[in-house]
Amino acid sequence: MSAPEAILSPIFGAYSTGVRRDARGLGSGDLGRERPAFREHDPRGEYIGSISNERTFVETTEAETESMLSGLCERVCSRVRSRGVRASRITLRLRYVDFHTITRSRTVEPTSVDVDVYRVVIALYRRARVRPLRIRLLGLALSKLSLDEPQLKLAAFTGGDRRGTTVDAVREKFGYDAVHLATTLERRR
DSSP: OOOOOOHHHHHGGGGHHHHHHHHHTTOOOOOOOOGGGOOOOTTOOOOSSOOEEEEOOOOOOOHHHHHHHHHHHHHHHHHHHHTTEEEEEEEEEEEEETTOEEEEEEEEEOOOOOOHHHHHHHHHHHHHOOSSSOOEEEEEEEEEEEOOSSSGGGGGSSSHHHHHHHHHHHHHHHHHHGOOOOOHHGGGG
């Protein structure tokens, strides 16, 4: 059943025909994370500004929230690596259902390793999460970007950089959801 044009037109205007077609399942749009609208523009070598991603949701458990933070770390670190830069400032944005927003940041050694970023983000989150209300939005931003350092520090030999590069290559070939951290996959169970 579909609504008559007289009802849809005042609500959707020029989009009413498309809304009607999409509601019947006749739309041609492919929904998914890999659509061009969801691809971030991260030119290689660009280190001005910051790289961020956010996620809004209606309701979530604490385990799902931590999994969501892990997914955000994966996404922004992947973007940092695609630019060929490292970030030394990690910022967490947490918004409660009453729209009260808290922002917490920490400066770290320049990194592009998602596991290292996740450790910092989860610590920021646990300290910032003081109200019993549900979370509405989580956001993560990496800033103070710099080009990859030519001389690696000893801590860089832990394998995080190599793992990140390998994960990026797998995602390039098979799509972003081909591989994730175990903490990110927790929310899918």
